[in-house]
Amino acid sequence: MNENQHPFDAAIALRPEGEGAWHGHTSPAYANMIGPFGGITAAQALNAVLQHPQRLGEPVAYTVNFAAPVADGPFLALARPARTNRSTQHWIAELRQGDQTVATATAVTAVRRDTWGATELAMPAVPPPPAVPRPLARGKVEWINRYEMRFVEGAYPPAWDGTHSEDSRTCLWLRDEPPRPLDFASLTALADVFFPRIWRRRATRTPIGTVSMTVYFHAGGAQLARTGSGHLLGQAHAHGFRDGYFDQTAQLWNEAGDLLATSHQIVYYKE
């Protein structure tokens, strides 16, 4: 690890181990309550695809399934192209610890071409990042401190007093802390930054765990590079909560109002 390296780059670093296999290690900088922040695990598995010498094009769709708690320590990342077409490629990836699978993933990469386009869901009109204060308190878990979050709407409940809200929406400006130029790996992790929608609804710290997350990339690498280390506006809400699982749908725009990614996840909750 390089001392000048951004903690995100250190966290997703992979060391090749033969064809389609890499060694990685969980990062204390992205620690969650138990094990790592799911967004960093997602980025690590995607990075195996990004590092693969046979990769064609850039990520368009990515799904990661959190199969088991990731233990602090080393892991093996596996990625293989299941199908390579002329301009698209389909990937299957896994993270393993010992002889156990802790995450599965699929990705679609593609060479994108210029076409007609439109952003149907415009970025909400909100005050610019400097006009939105940052929370003063450090995060209770370490990974929170790796992100700058400026809540425009739907911040953490002011008290964990069980007050019900009918609306799970959160809207915030966010970026890596310290700032880091945006790329597919960091955008993937940023798509998982939203705190659990059920906490927003119930002001109760119900134990939760994301089971599966999908990210659709609406921007190519050049557009992410143009976004640089600027803020993203992130918005998330749920559609339904039932029998131990709720969903979350999120959108991420850059400050220029370009929709960079939409993301969806389904989350286990205890009660």
Added chain:
Amino acid sequence: MNENQHPFDAAIALRPEGEGAWHGHTSPAYANMIGPFGGITAAQALNAVLQHPQRLGEPVAYTVNFAAPVADGPFLALARPARTNRSTQHWIAELRQGDQTVATATAVTAVRRDTWGATELAMPAVPPPPAVPRPLARGKVEWINRYEMRFVEGAYPPAWDGTHSEDSRTCLWLRDEPPRPLDFASLTALADVFFPRIWRRRATRTPIGTVSMTVYFHAGGAQLARTGSGHLLGQAHAHGFRDGYFDQTAQLWNEAGDLLATSHQIVYYKE
């Protein structure tokens, strides 16, 4: 094939071929312009998981990636549990034709428990199914005739004249034709029934192909059984269209207003 069998059951039927492998066959009843309707391919791959003797619980999340055109004819469906926990299980599945992968999939199955719940996105207020007329014309492709569709809002453009619309939303009552009791496989296919959002926006039959689709199941098998062969209200819209790919987000409720599934997909378009 049983003559009294519903065409959907005939289409997703799988014949076991050893551990975690099944023979299947495309169905002319669900033919699309070229190859089969994606929803039936999705249901076939899910059915391999559903048929697996080691399956634990019911589907909660399912992602299928359409890796290549499916040729009319036989296929092999493969499914393996990548991880089995106490109450959740993670699956990797593939459809193969010859030695080529034509679809990859992951699924999460789980034993669901009763918890606090809420439907945050209420079913839109719309006229009941009998009050909404069915299109008179037969579908141009065969699979369309396997679904009853009553468009409440956002039907096919009245003319393919390139008129732009700012809104991609479609809302319709839908069910199998002939009616069939709802289950996880048919709900998966129903989540793919919406015609391409880009046709809705541009009134132009741009060539398209779904690349990846995710379904989150908000209901268990008992609730699907209670829904029976009643209508579902389906609603879909896009967030963004850019450089050859657009997304679609959909919700499906039963007539009682229970949110049964949310679904997302990313779709290739040519120009």
